[in-house]
Amino acid sequence: MRCLAVCQSELVIRMLDEILLPSFEVDFIVESKPLARRLHEAGTAVVAADPRRTDTYLKADVTPGTCVIIEDSGRRSLKKIIEAIGDAGGTLIYVLGVGSLTDFRKREEELKSQFRELNYLALSELFGGPLLTEFSRSITRLKVQQYQRLFQDADRVLILLHNDPDPDALASGLALRNVLRRTKQTAIIAAIQGVTRPENLRMVNLLDIQVESIAAAQVNEFERVAMVDVQPHYFMGAINHVDLVIDHHPEQPGYSAVYKDIRPDYGSTSTILTEHLRAVDANISERTATAMLYAIKSDTLFFNRQANRVDIEAFSYLYPLADAALIRKMEGAEITMDRLEYVLTAKQNGRLSEQVFCAFLGTSPREDFIPYVADFYLQLENVKWTIIAGIVNDSIVMSVRNLGYQRNAGEFVRKYFADIGSAGGHRAMAKAVVPLAAFRQKFGNLQAEGFTERVLSMAIEFLHEHQPGDRKLVKA
Numbered sequence: 013m014r015c016l017a018v019c020q021s022e023l024v025i026r027m028l029d030e031i032l033l034p035s036f037e038v039d040f041i042v043e044s045k046p047l048a049r050r051l052h053e054a055g056t057a058v059v060a061a062d063p064r065r066t067d068t069y070l071k072a073d074v075t076p077g078t079c080v081i082i083e084d085s086g087r088r089s090l091k092k093i094i095e096a097i098g099d100a101g102g103t104l105i106y107v108l109g110v111g112s113l114t115d116f117r118k119r120e121e122e123l124k125s126q127f128r129e130l131n132y133l134a135l136s137e138l139f140g141g142p143l144l145t146e147f148s149r150s151i152t153r154l155k156v157q158q159y160q161r162l163f164q165d166a167d168r169v170l171i172l173l174h175n176d177p178d179p180d181a182l183a184s185g186l187a188l189r190n191v192l193r194r195t196k197q198t199a200i201i202a203a204i205q206g207v208t209r210p211e212n213l214r215m216v217n218l219l220d221i222q223v224e225s226i227a228a229a230q231v232n233e234f235e236r237v238a239m240v241d242v243q244p245h246y247f248m249g250a251i252n253h254v255d256l257v258i259d260h261h262p263e264q265p266g267y268s269a270v271y272k273d274i275r276p277d278y279g280s281t282s283t284i285l286t287e288h289l290r291a292v293d294a295n296i297s298e299r300t301a302t303a304m305l306y307a308i309k310s311d312t313l314f315f316n317r318q319a320n321r322v323d324i325e326a327f328s329y330l331y332p333l334a335d336a337a338l339i340r341k342m343e344g345a346e347i348t349m350d351r352l353e354y355v356l357t358a359k360q361n362g363r364l365s366e367q368v369f370c371a372f373l374g375t376s377p378r379e380d381f382i383p384y385v386a387d388f389y390l391q392l393e394n395v396k397w398t399i400i401a402g403i404v405n406d407s408i409v410m411s412v413r414n415l416g417y418q419r420n421a422g423e424f425v426r427k428y429f430a431d432i433g434s435a436g437g438h439r440a441m442a443k444a445v446v447p448l449a450a451f452r453q454k455f456g457n458l459q460a461e462g463f464t465e466r467v468l469s470m471a472i473e474f475l476h477e478h479q480p481g482d483r484k485l486v487k488a
């Protein structure tokens with residue numbers, strides 16, 4: 013294909029020359045004779061001519077198939093140039109916005125109102141993305157090198173996960189150990205309460221991940237302590253010193269850590285750690301990549317929830333390094349007979365109103381039944397919110413889910429339960445844990461049915477009190 017580029021600045025010409033050759037045959041038109049001479053001597057195909065004249069393009073043999081690129085630095089003569097190209101038969105016109113223009117969109121609109129077929133590209137937009145990625149990678153590299161140094165000579169290192177670690181916590185533990193260049197002998201991955209959910213147990217077995225159980229008091233025995241996918245407030249004051257925190261949950265006040273990297277707009281902690289590993293060019297083993305890929309998939313419900321560009325970027329980076337067949341095996345463990353029992357209980361006891369499904373499961377031996385049922389009912393066609401609660405160890409545990417573009421689930425649980433227990437989460441998923449006694453004190457001694465009614469009406473009230481300008485949530 014043939015290109016004709018109408019330019020003024022040497023930098024743009026040299027850049028286009030480098031990008032377009034050898035895939036395209038490219039000729040340049042410049043106004044300045046000295047510039048043309050200089051470029052010609054350097055071997056560039058260039059002529060000096062008046063870009064506002066039609067015969068310039070006739071001489072250059074412009075056809076409807078010629079790709080014409082015009083450098084736009086804001087000059088008024090641009091429209092004349094475009095007209096001249098059109099008169100000479102040119103149709104494929106690209107305007108390249110550079111330099112002093114500040115509002116490229118406005119310029120584009122203005123030009124397109126007159127020349128409908130024109131394409132406008134802003135140089136800063138074309139280069140901005142990759143450049144920013146590079147810069148933020150350098151910042152990440154600096155941060156990683158700092159904490160690598162802090163952990164370097166430590167005798168005993170602990171990587172602490174939240175209770176009942178999920179795939180993201182487990183994968184982040186492996187990934188951080190990789191960043192720290194340690195083995196399972198020199199950095200222990202541990203939790204105060206170990207893995208119980210069946211699919212997580214399956215992950216631990218298939219990937220041979222060792223998660224030690226430790227007591228909060230033992231944490232002080234380690235020379236360096238890191239937390240991943242969780243922040244110190246979660247342990248309610250039981251852990252008072254931490255060297256490193258890496259997490260994607262909203263940042264909590266009231267603790268100090270030597271280093272932290274908290275990115276609440278990320279879909280998973282594994283996404284953050286993928287960036288850490290990439291920033292220092294670490295080798296990622298197939299096992300770690302598989303764990304991280306599975307973690308990103310499960311924390312974002314395969315990009316259905318709270319995922320953004322960086323998660324997709326991390327996913328595509330890890331994909332060729334991971335064992336996809338193993339991931340399919342891990343996913344197969346989701347549905348179990350016990351879980352179906354609770355799905356049925358929710359069907360019997362639950363109520364659906366204004367696209368909010370609410371159910372009370374009674375006493376449950378394991379906490380994981382609750383989020384499982386909440387995720388399950390969110391798949392239903394006319395359900396946009398699910399609120400599932402049960403009693404585990406004398407506390408009400410509540411999981412809230414929504415499709416992610418409505419009011420904030422985390423805000424909902426904080427509003428009603430933060431004063432009597434722990435409550436928090438994201439826009440699309442949240443959790444509250446309230447001691448039974450505290451719950452009864454605030455809401456009375458509700459029986460199952462009364463509980464469902466009460467929570468459902470709180471949710472509907474919450475959904476109706478949207479701010480002006482908010483998207484209308486519940487359709488009639």
Ligand SMILES: [Mn+2]
Nearest residue numbers: 180241281311
């Ligand atoms: Mn997570």
